[in-house]
Amino acid sequence: MIEGLAGLGRFALFGAGVAWRIVTPWWEVGETSRHVWQLVARCFLPVVAVVFPFGMVMALQGLGIFAVFGAQRMLSSLVSVAVFRELSPVLACTLVAAQGGSAFAAELGAMRIQEELDATEIMAIDSLRAHVVPRVVAALLASPVLVLVGSISGIAGGFVTAVYVQGEPEGVYWANLWALTSPVDVAGGLVKAFVFGGIIGLVACYQGYFATGGAAGVGRAVNNAVVIAVTVFVVVNYFLTTALFGAIGVG
Template sequence: MFDKYILQPIYSFFDELGRIVLFALEAIFLLFRPPFFWREIIYESYHVATTCIVPVVCTVAPIGMILAIQSLNILRPLGVEKLMSSMVVIIMVRELSPAMTSIMIAAQAGTSMAAELGTMRVKEEIDAQAVMAVNPIQYLVIPRFSALFAMCPILTVIACFVGIIGSYVISVFVEGVNKGAFLDGLWTYLKMYDVGGAILKSCVFGLVVAVISCYKGFFVTGGAAGVGRAANDAVVICITTFLILNYFLTSMIWITM
C-alpha cells in the first residue's frame, strides 16, 4: 500500500522530471548547432503569433477593465484615485500580462504542438525521419522551441498595451477619470526593470511551454488516446509550472530590488 500510493508516484514524478530536463538540455544544445531550419522556424513563429494573438487580446483587455474598476473602488473613497493608473500598469506589467499571455500560449499553441508531434509519433513519422538520418529533435522540436521562446515576449508586450488601453477606456470614458491624470500616473512608478522583469518572465514561461509541450508530444504512447492525454497533460503541467515559477521569479526580480 505504501509503495503503491506513496513511493511509486514520487518515483514516477522524479523519473519524468529527469527525462524532461535531459530533453530540454538536448534541445538547447541542438539549438546552436547547424543545420538551422529557418523556413520551419519562421512558419512556426507565424503560426504561434496568429493563433495566440486573439486569445491573448480577448483575455487581457477585460482584465485591464476589471482592474480599473476595482482599483477605483478602493482608491476613490481614499481620495487618491490619481494613483489608479499607476496601480493598474504595475500589476499588468509585472504579473498579469506575462502570466495570462503564457497561459493562453500554452492552451493554444502548446496543446497544438503536443498534438502534432504526438500524431507524428503515432504514425511513425518521427521514426522514419531518424531512419533517413534526419535528427527529429532538430527538425521538429527546435523550430517550435525557437518560435515559442521568441513570440512569448512579443505577445507579452502586446498584452501590456492592450490591458492598459482597456483600463484607460473604462477609467476615462465610463468612470470619468481625467485623461491627463491617467496618462501622467502611468509613468509615475513604472521603471525599466519592471519591463525587463516582465520580458524575463515571458522568456522563461515560453521556454517552459516549449519544453513540456514538445516533450509530451514527442514521447507520446497509447495511440490516438495517448495524443489527447499528451495535449491535456501539457497544458496542465505548463500552467502549474507557471504559477510556481512566478513566485520565485517575482521574489528574485522585485523583492531583491
C-alpha cells in the same frame, strides 16, 4: 515513485538535448519562423480579448479603493505595474500554452504514433533538431511579443474604464502612467514571458514526442502539456517575481 523519477530524468535529458541544439548552428530557421508566425497569429486576438477586460476590472476596483485615500490620479500606475509584472505574462502565456502548446503536443504526438519521427531518424535526420527545436524556439520568441501585446491591451482597458466609465480626466491617466512604473517592470515582464515560453515549448514538445497509445495517447499528451506547463510556470512565477521585483517593491 520510480516511474515518476524516471520521467523526470528523461525530461531533463530531453531538455538538455534541445538546449544544446538551440545553441549550435544549423537549426531550421524557416520552420522556426513559420511556427512563430502561426503562434502569434493564433494567440493575438485571444490575448487581447482576455487581458483587455482584466485591465478594465483592475481600474474599476482600484479606483474605488484609491478614492478613499484621495489618490485617484495614481490609478494608471497601479494598472500598469500590475499588468506589466503579473497579469499580462501569466494570462498571455496561459493562452500560449492552451493554443500553441496543445498544437505542438498534438502535432508531435501524431508524428510519433504514425512513426514519422522514427522514419526521420532512420533517414539520419535529427528529429529533435528538425521538429522539436523550431517549436521550442518559436515559443521562446513569440511569448514576449504576445505579452507585450497583452500589456498594451490591459493598459488600454484600464484607460477605458477610468476615463469613459468613471469620468477620470484623460490627461491625468496618461500623465501618471509611469509615476510608479519603471523600465524594470517592462523588462521583468518580458523576462518572465521568455522563461514561460521556454517551459511551454519544452513541456508541450516532450509530451508529444514521447506520446504512446494511439489517438487516446495523443489526447492525454495534449491535456498533460497544457496542465503541466501552466502549473509549472505559475509556480516559477513566484520565484521570478521575488528575484526580479522583491527587492525594489513599487516605483
